[in-house]
Amino acid sequence: MDFSVTSAVLEKSKSDCIICGIYHGQKLSSAVSTLNGATGDAIQQLIDRGDHKGKAGEVQWLHAPNGISAQRILLLGMGAESKPGNRDLKKSIAAAVEALRKSGSRSATLATSTILSSTDTQELYHLTRTAVETIESTLYQFDIPSSRKKSRPLLKKITFNVADRKGLTTAKKGIEEGKAIADGVSLARTLGNLPGNICTPNYLASQARKIARGEKSISVRVLSEKEMEKLGMGALLSVARGSDQPAKLIVATYSGGAKKAPPVVLVGKGVTFDSGGISLKPGGKMDEMKFDMCGAASVLGTLQAARDLKLPINLVAIIPATENLPSGKATKPGDVVTSMSGQTIEVLNTDAEGRLILCDALTYAERFKPAEVIDIATLTGACVVALGKHASGLLSNDDKLANDLIQSGEESGDRTWRLPLWDEYQPQLDSNFADMGNIGGPEAGTITAGCFLSRFTEKQRWAHLDIAGAAWLQGKEKGATGRPVSLLVQHLLNLG
Incomplete structure (x- = not known):
């Protein structure tokens, strides 16, 4: 898996999918509100219809949304807490990976600002490292000694989108350590x-x-x-x-x-x-x-x-x-x-x-x-x-x-x-x-x-x-x- 980090404008991301965190029973965060505005209120309307409640691990696709460069948005439930614990965070990231794998997506952009409750660097580090470990774990396949060919996941690239350039170094550290741990x-x-x-x-x-x-x-x-x-x-x-x-x-x-x-x-x-x-x-x-x-x-x-x-x-x-x-x-x-x-x-x-x-x-x-x-x-x-x-x-x-x-x-x-x-x-x-x-x-x-x-x-x-x-x-x-x-x-x- 290729992991990278960017601070580019989220709406201009050209990946197959933007992963957007949604919290159960809470108003849209400023980052989600910005993305919602760009899509003509499509995210809020989907939530208002009851199609997505933001429960940990819940996923819902928003296909071909207007106003953004990505082909799809994946709404990802993060649970009721504004700062999810390890269990809910891993559950949600794993659910997103499974959804991406089934959809045939080759790349995705994880919008960290839609998940984080603050600009605290430790939170960003924890999110990126845990996400990398969870993604690699979810995609892990054991090469069974077999004459049958085993299908490989198409998902090749995950980009972490951070709110500003100040977070680039922190996110890169999280990716580096998460990848080394995941490989181990x-x-x-x-x-x-x-x-x-x-x-x-x-x-x-x-x-x-x-x-x-x-x-x-x-x-x-x-x-x-x-x-x-x-x-x-x-x-x-x-x-x-x-x-x-x-x-x-x-x-x-x-x-x-x-x-x-x-x-x-x-x-x-x-x-x-x-x-x-x-x-x-x-x-x-x-x-x-x-x-x-x-x-x-x-x-x-x-x-x-x-x-x-x-x-x-x-x-x-x-x-x-x-x-x-x-x-x-x-x-x-x-x-x-x-x-x-x-x-x-x-x-x-x-x-x-x-x-x-x-x-x-x-x-x-x-x-x-x-x-x-x-x-x-x-x-x-x-x-x-x-x-x-x-x-x-x-x-x-x-x-x-x-x-x-x-x-x-x-x-x-x-x-x-x-x-x-x-x-x-x-x-x-x-x-x-x-x-x-x-x-x-x-x-x-x-x-x-x-x-x-x-x-x-x-x-x-x-x-x-x-x-x-x-x-x-x-x-x-x-x-x-x-x-x-x-x-x-x-x-x-x-x-x-």
Whole structure:
């Protein structure tokens, strides 16, 4: 998609369509009134007839209006609030894109002044960035491996029309950041959607190298199983034991900040297919376990966005990547493994494998002396039960870091909900045969998983994002969402 910005007179726009925001139950704004006057009161008449009420996501075409150069006007409902929240704004922009796509429009001009309640630059930035992210997300198509040709959307260009030249720089910044985030989200979605026989641990490593190609600011190292064995990563390797695909520890270092500035470390769970191992999952919907590497995918998407935006920070992306399959070599329930930290773990359930690969990656992260560590994982079904698909679970040993992530979630519209990490939950991990078990029983599954990880991050400012509900959708919309790339990039932008 080609995005641009202009301050030219709106009525003279020669695009296929002008997108005009209408608010429910409110008088026409001055910007809409100007456009209405140019069309001979056509907009007001349509509203007076009750053909458009301005509800969020409501669309209505005004074809071949007199007095303007554009072929059509798309009236877009923005809801009752003069300043729509993230939810209504995304809903409305997505509805406009769908209408444009169905109409066959190749270009459209979004009249920002018909949507904004003021000339505040922050509002304009938020609108343009959110619009770009939403447009790209709505138009996203996964290239299905198929002999059938897939139709492509005709919509090629969106122009943001701002009220005056003072807004050009702000809008351009919104477009730039929105596009980088959207591209990162698209990468994460595509990696998540790929089948497990294509998106293997080695494939994830190749994607990290692809992001780094030609970039002096990024270096990539991929550790083999033999190297991980030398480091004592017995927990991670215990998960890989049942698979013929060799595990990889992918480490990508982005250097955009001061040389000695401590980095942010992102650790993404990369189980490219999770059968549950010996603790085999039920067959129904097991195909969705290709999405169990969405934490890794989100880290790669964030790394790409950091590269594209040239963020002034230092960032380390760590991805423990493996399959979790049953075989004669696979780890069995009751086996005891030794982690890189030296702590021993009784594997009570081989389907609680994510925490086993993450704990060694988190210990490995210590060598970078990080400012903070954030791990992202499709970790527990309990999180889906607790929060559904709307929010990611958040646990942290640092209040400031937790609050920063919550704020970044609110700003990006990719929200989190914090759960407690109290000492009272820790005894649920007690084991008679090792330092700890890898599960804590049926109660508070998301929290005890966080308690497990906390034992490997005591020296760090650490946060854990459980994205089991947010990482992919089911049903007709089945597919990866690319979350929480937008949250993570917003957090890095705030740090920069």
